[in-house]
Amino acid sequence: MEPTNATDVSEFLLLGLSEDLQLQTLIFGLFLSMYLLTVWGNLLLILAVSSDSHLHTPMYFFLSNLSLVDIGFTSTTVPKMLHNIWTRSQAITYAGCITQMYFFILFAALDIFLLTVMAYDRYVAICHPLHYTVIMNPRLCGLLLLGCWVLSALNSLLENLLVLNLSFCTEVTIPHFFCDFNLVLQQACSDTFLNDTVKYIVVVLMGGGPFIAILSSYFKILTTIRRISSAQGKSKAFNTCASHLSVVSLFFCSALGVYLSSAMPHSSRSSAVTSVLYTVVTPMLNPFIYSLRNKDIKRALRSVPETAAIKFPVILLLKK
Secondary structure (H helix, E strand, C coil): CCEECHHHCCEEEECCCCCCHHHHHHHHHHHHHHHHHHHHHHHHHHHHHHHCHHHCCHHHHHHHHHHHHHHHHHHCCHHHHHHHHHHCCCEEEHHHHHHHHHHHHHHHHHHHHHHHHHHHHHHHHHHCHHHHHHHCCHHHHHHHHHHHHHHHHHHHHHHHHHHHCCCEECCCEECCCCCCHHHHHHCECCCCHHHHHHHHHHHHHHHHHHHHHHHHHHHHHHHHHHCCCCHHHHHHHHHHHHHHHHHHHHHHHHHHHHHHHHHCCCCHHHHHHHHHHHHHHHHHHHHHHHHHCCHHHHHHHHHHHHHHHHHHHHHHHHHC
16 A cells, blocks of 8 residues: 555544444443443532532542543543444544544543542642641642643643654554554554654653552552551541542553553454443543542532522522
């Protein structure tokens, strides 16, 4: 095949998770249910945090932002996959593929950074409880959130600008249900040395760095918990980290599984299946993990219908 300029490529083909029509129907129903559950669960968590003044703390501030990012993360890939299954089409435009890659990388990086910031928040809360409100003040929280967005946006912009300089063959098929960055690079007909170099640097800095920071935070947390004399105090301190630790483990383990499966030969399809864990399953489970053993979240969720019942008539009266 002769390479063409990247701007001449009108569309890519997404092969999806399966080409079996009967299995596609099952996949459509399953992913539609998971997507709706993800949006509903995360929106409910955001509403609970925003409506309860007791939850206006740094921990829940970052948690509500994580829920917002998870909605965006899932919405980047799943609706297009559902649309392709519904229309019996595998096509995605070149511009659509680039846009999908940009937002996918953006929200993935935001997930990592927010989980790192939340680990730091738990470290300060447990290791320096007397100075917690002073250290985790609103200004610092705002700056940390802004830093997460800026770094994620710049990283995503850099990687996508490099992709725009690549040339692709006349027919580009991607064995995935979305435009996976690595698979798109593999389809390029031009040299991808610079892209690969930047990719590995980003993995080390924006993947390994936050992971080490999280491990360091939890090492110090566990050291502090061990020094607590009472069993009740230890249990209370550990419970404040249990949900976050579960989400971190689920996200990084599934991402590592995708990385290892993609490194194996002829494993594109298995990599696509594995990626469902951190692109769909993890964002769906996050709000349930955080609310399962959290009494404050449960109380806030129970009060959400009451708050809505009070505010809705007021809004109607104001409109009249």
